[in-house]
Amino acid sequence: MFSKYKWVCSLAIFLCLMSNWITGGEGNEGGNMVKNLRVNPERLYERIMALSKIGETPDGGVNRVAYSEEDMQGRQFIISLMRKLGLSITIDEAANIIGTLKGRDPSRPPILFGSHIDTVPNSGKYDGALGVLGALECIEVLVENNVVPDHTLQVVVFTDEEGGLAGSRAMVGELDAPALKVVSQSGKTIREGIKALGGNPDNLVNAVKKKGDFKAFIELHIEQGSILVSKNVQIGIVQGIVGINRWDVFIEGAANHAGTTPMNMRRDALLAAAHLIIEINRLVRGTPGNQVATVGKISAHPGAVNVIPGSVLMSLEIRDLSSKKIQWIFNWIEKKASEIAQKTETQITFKAIDVTALPAPTYPGIRKVISEVAEELGLTSLSMPSGAGHDAQEMARITRIGMIFIPSVGGISHSPKEYSRKSDIVNGVNVLLHTILKIDSGALHR
Amino acid sequence: MFSKYKWVCSLAIFLCLMSNWITGGEGNEGGNMVKNLRVNPERLYERIMALSKIGETPDGGVNRVAYSEEDMQGRQFIISLMRKLGLSITIDEAANIIGTLKGRDPSRPPILFGSHIDTVPNSGKYDGALGVLGALECIEVLVENNVVPDHTLQVVVFTDEEGGLAGSRAMVGELDAPALKVVSQSGKTIREGIKALGGNPDNLVNAVKKKGDFKAFIELHIEQGSILVSKNVQIGIVQGIVGINRWDVFIEGAANHAGTTPMNMRRDALLAAAHLIIEINRLVRGTPGNQVATVGKISAHPGAVNVIPGSVLMSLEIRDLSSKKIQWIFNWIEKKASEIAQKTETQITFKAIDVTALPAPTYPGIRKVISEVAEELGLTSLSMPSGAGHDAQEMARITRIGMIFIPSVGGISHSPKEYSRKSDIVNGVNVLLHTILKIDSGALHR
Numbered sequence: 001m002f003s004k005y006k007w008v009c010s011l012a013i014f015l016c017l018m019s020n021w022i023t024g025g026e027g028n029e030g031g032n033m034v035k036n037l038r039v040n041p042e043r044l045y046e047r048i049m050a051l052s053k054i055g056e057t058p059d060g061g062v063n064r065v066a067y068s069e070e071d072m073q074g075r076q077f078i079i080s081l082m083r084k085l086g087l088s089i090t091i092d093e094a095a096n097i098i099g100t101l102k103g104r105d106p107s108r109p110p111i112l113f114g115s116h117i118d119t120v121p122n123s124g125k126y127d128g129a130l131g132v133l134g135a136l137e138c139i140e141v142l143v144e145n146n147v148v149p150d151h152t153l154q155v156v157v158f159t160d161e162e163g164g165l166a167g168s169r170a171m172v173g174e175l176d177a178p179a180l181k182v183v184s185q186s187g188k189t190i191r192e193g194i195k196a197l198g199g200n201p202d203n204l205v206n207a208v209k210k211k212g213d214f215k216a217f218i219e220l221h222i223e224q225g226s227i228l229v230s231k232n233v234q235i236g237i238v239q240g241i242v243g244i245n246r247w248d249v250f251i252e253g254a255a256n257h258a259g260t261t262p263m264n265m266r267r268d269a270l271l272a273a274a275h276l277i278i279e280i281n282r283l284v285r286g287t288p289g290n291q292v293a294t295v296g297k298i299s300a301h302p303g304a305v306n307v308i309p310g311s312v313l314m315s316l317e318i319r320d321l322s323s324k325k326i327q328w329i330f331n332w333i334e335k336k337a338s339e340i341a342q343k344t345e346t347q348i349t350f351k352a353i354d355v356t357a358l359p360a361p362t363y364p365g366i367r368k369v370i371s372e373v374a375e376e377l378g379l380t381s382l383s384m385p386s387g388a389g390h391d392a393q394e395m396a397r398i399t400r401i402g403m404i405f406i407p408s409v410g411g412i413s414h415s416p417k418e419y420s421r422k423s424d425i426v427n428g429v430n431v432l433l434h435t436i437l438k439i440d441s442g443a444l445h446r
Numbered sequence: 447m448f449s450k451y452k453w454v455c456s457l458a459i460f461l462c463l464m465s466n467w468i469t470g471g472e473g474n475e476g477g478n479m480v481k482n483l484r485v486n487p488e489r490l491y492e493r494i495m496a497l498s499k500i501g502e503t504p505d506g507g508v509n510r511v512a513y514s515e516e517d518m519q520g521r522q523f524i525i526s527l528m529r530k531l532g533l534s535i536t537i538d539e540a541a542n543i544i545g546t547l548k549g550r551d552p553s554r555p556p557i558l559f560g561s562h563i564d565t566v567p568n569s570g571k572y573d574g575a576l577g578v579l580g581a582l583e584c585i586e587v588l589v590e591n592n593v594v595p596d597h598t599l600q601v602v603v604f605t606d607e608e609g610g611l612a613g614s615r616a617m618v619g620e621l622d623a624p625a626l627k628v629v630s631q632s633g634k635t636i637r638e639g640i641k642a643l644g645g646n647p648d649n650l651v652n653a654v655k656k657k658g659d660f661k662a663f664i665e666l667h668i669e670q671g672s673i674l675v676s677k678n679v680q681i682g683i684v685q686g687i688v689g690i691n692r693w694d695v696f697i698e699g700a701a702n703h704a705g706t707t708p709m710n711m712r713r714d715a716l717l718a719a720a721h722l723i724i725e726i727n728r729l730v731r732g733t734p735g736n737q738v739a740t741v742g743k744i745s746a747h748p749g750a751v752n753v754i755p756g757s758v759l760m761s762l763e764i765r766d767l768s769s770k771k772i773q774w775i776f777n778w779i780e781k782k783a784s785e786i787a788q789k790t791e792t793q794i795t796f797k798a799i800d801v802t803a804l805p806a807p808t809y810p811g812i813r814k815v816i817s818e819v820a821e822e823l824g825l826t827s828l829s830m831p832s833g834a835g836h837d838a839q840e841m842a843r844i845t846r847i848g849m850i851f852i853p854s855v856g857g858i859s860h861s862p863k864e865y866s867r868k869s870d871i872v873n874g875v876n877v878l879l880h881t882i883l884k885i886d887s888g889a890l891h892r
Contacts, residue, residue, distance in 0.1 A: 223706065224703050224705075224706040225702075225703060225705075225706030225707050225708065225711075226707065226708075226711055227706075227708060227711075230711065242705060244705070244752075246751055256671075256857065256858075257670050257671060257833065257834060257857075257859055257860065258738065258740035258742055258763055258765070258833075259670075259671075259688060259690070259738065259765050259832075259833030259834045259835070260669065260670040260671030260673075260832070260833035260834050260857070260859070261671050261672065261738070261833070261857060262671065262672075262673060262736065262738065263727070263730055263731045263738055263739075264731065265671075265672055265676065265857065268727070268740075270723060270741055270742075270744060271723060271724070271727050273720070274719070274720035274721075274723035274724050275720075275724065277716060277717060277720035278717070278720050278721065278724070281709070281714070281717050284709055285709045285710065290708065292704065292705065292707070292708065292709055293709075294704035294714075294751075294752070294753075294754055295716055295755075296704055296716075296746065296749065296750050296751045296752060296753050296754065296755060297746065297749050297750065297751055298716060298744055298745070298746050298749075298755075299744070299745070300742065300743065300744050303742065303743050303744075304742050304743065305692055305740075305742045305743055305761040305763055306690075306740070306742060306763060307740075307742050308740055308742065309741075309742060309744075315751040317704055317751055317752060319704070319705050386705075386706070387703065387704075387705030387706035387707070388703060388705045388706050389705070411702065411703075411706070411707060411711065412702075413703055413706070414703070
């Protein structure tokens with residue numbers, strides 16, 4: 001009896017493995033069955049809505065700042081899903097959640113994909129949530145269709161993306177002691193926050209991955225701008241994540257009585273600032289390319305209605321995919337500023353405050369795969385920079401990265417009004433699914 | 447023995463009175479003795495320096511804000527001087543100090559002159575102090591030369607000029623209940639302050655003067671600008687105190703991500719503000735006249751280095767001697783603003799916040815007297831507006847006003863660096879002295 005049972009069992013396991021192999025084989029060889037895999041729109045959409053209930057605000061927004069109670073609940077929601085999908089779950093020392101689906105060949109490095117579920121205060125439903133739930137939907141489609149990839153697949157939920165990419169920086173060995181002391185939106189320091197999420201901030205070195213540890217990292221995200229929407233394109237193929245340079249701009253004139261100082265005897269720092277703001281805009285708009293420059297902060301001193309501004313402090317930020325171009329634009333702005341300073345009898349000085357991010361180009365081979373996938377799925381696509389920062393930019397230090405964008409209606413992000421259409425969401429996750437599958441099948445080695 | 451003594455005494459008194467009458471008579475008829483009267487430069491200058499010790503700051507400035515301990519000490523200094531000069535002293539219900547030198551003809555209304563001794567925080571030595579100590583110097587010159595004017599002369603020290611002309615507003619019946627509740631720089635409310643100085647804020651009506659109560663009001667002041675200095679002119683004949691209109695300017699664009707929003711898809715409120723600031727300056731400089739317009743305050747919201755400003759709030763102030771011209775300029779600015787709003791896809795609205803002051807023209811007859819006096823003293827003079835507010839503008843509601851300006855080196859005022867040359871100070875007080883004497887002799891009735 002025992003032996004007969006054993007035989008039946010063995011046969012069942014053999015058939016099971018065979019079926020799996022055949023299906024998987026078809027997938028890896030681009031068979032029709034795998035080619036026809038599509039995500040489940042209802043399931044995906046319902047999960048996005050379900051996650052958005054955690055930290056929901058009265059105006060339909062989401063408040064789920066990193067390390068908050070809501071963040072912890074959101075993470076539990078994701079962990080439950082991963083468990084249901086049979087993934088093995090790791091919380092690394094930086095509290096990144098990694099769900100692993102074992103691949104056929106353990107010698108191959110895993111393909112990593114995912115995003116984050118934390119939000120800025122009073123944000124929207126989509127942002128990072130899409131990249132995480134989209135990744136899990138991809139896994140679910142594979143699991144329910146018994147597709148076993150060659151590579152191990154890992155879905156990552158990075159810790160505290162919005163507060164400064166804490167999780168991905170830790171993973172590439174860039175989250176240092178001073179960063180751990182920063183007080184996050186939750187009120188906790190990053191160190192306290194990581195601890196609260198189950199990480200071990202004293203031993204971050206164990207979370208560090210090195211070159212070769214991953215095959216690639218793919219992140220699906222909403223555009224957070226209006227390029228795709230305005231051009232009516234379905235998929236954005238990210239060329240790279242722009243570099244960001246920032247300066248404090250000081251303009252020194254002379255504060256004086258607004259009643260007794262004739263117009264031609266003024267050294268009005270705010271007038272000089274106005275000229276500079278216009279010149280910055282004129283230059284950056286007039287130069288071919290996707291560079292952007294922004295003056296977001298300004299203060300005039302002493303700042304009284306009846307005193308001519310004696311000094312102005314304002315911010316300048318320039319973003320582009322090329323560090324060289326950022327420098328070229330800045331040099332030109334500095335030149336213009338000195339002309340303005342002379343004309344307005346002021347002094348204008350620039351102080352670089354930090355290089356928040358170097359440009360992080362995506363891997364050309366992955367861009368090609370995304371483009372092919374979009375075409376095969378009958379979707380329109382275009383190449384575009386990511387003007388916003390993402391965990392992918394940190395991951396670029398140790399692996400090939402790719403990013404897929406979908407349209408944000410009205411270009412609105414980090415707001416309760418943030419919205420992506422269901423059809424665009426489904427398209428994006430289908431592109432993610434087939435990008436992963438193509439990379440799994442060796443598309444980067446053609 | 448007693449009778450002989452009595453006779454000698456009577457003779458002495460008679461001679462004394464005769465001498466006084468003859469001198470006074472000469473003065474009133476423009477006799478040489480009176481024409482040659484000049485202030486005592488050393489005495490005047492020493493008193494200005496002495497008063498500046500009360501509230502002196504380490505950097506040579508003066509902190510004597512209204513109602514403070516220093517203000518009280520400064521007032522005691524003035525009262526002692528008045529007492530020494532034999533003036534009868536009144537503290538009215540608004541705590542204005544009035545020192546009276548009786549004139550020959552009690553039926554004639556007094557000629558009022560003076561200024562204030564309170565300062566803004568960390569201010570300079572000259573400002574109002576010059577007008578008060580200059581007035582007392584004029585009295586001293588008359589007293590020591592036994593000149594008795596036809597009109598009673600009154601030297602006034604107005605309460606809290608810098609905080610909003612409290613004393614002069616009370617004198618013309620314009621200091622109302624809400625104004626008394628305002629908290630002054632001293633920390634006291636105006637009501638508490640007036641009480642602390644010996645006034646009676648509950649009975650201000652008794653301090654109110656009406657039309658006809660004064661012959662005229664004359665105020666000597668530093669220019670607080672650089673018109674006289676830059677043109678190398680010694681005496682400013684004030685045409686009037688400018689009217690001031692103020693607006694809050696709201697600019698509404700769209701806050702958006704500074705990385706993901708292309709330059710041509712932005713509705714940058716700060717860019718619109720920059721265009722408006724430049725247009726305001728261009729218009730006001732390009733229009734003939736002495737009008738001034740100032741944007742002194744600005745804030746951009748949300749005010750983050752990485753967010754395109756969604757809205758801007760800034761101040762606009764226009765000053766001119768003519769209310770009509772202020773309105774004309776404002777209308778033009780509003781028109782330009784609507785063009786800018788269209789071009790930048792923003793909305794620009796103006797909200798008048800208050801009419802701080804209507805223009806207060808000086809009395810033409812007094813301007814003529816000042817001009818003649820300057821010429822007779824061999825001093826250069828020019829007509830100019832007062833861009834700053836003064837107690838004279840309130841006094842204009844009930845009497846003829848005149849203002850005499852002297853140069854401020856570098857045009858600096860309300861600062862420890864405020865400085866007027868001794869020679870200019872002496873010139874100014876001599877002009878004040880002879881302006882009073884000419885008015886006393888009937889110059890306004892020619």
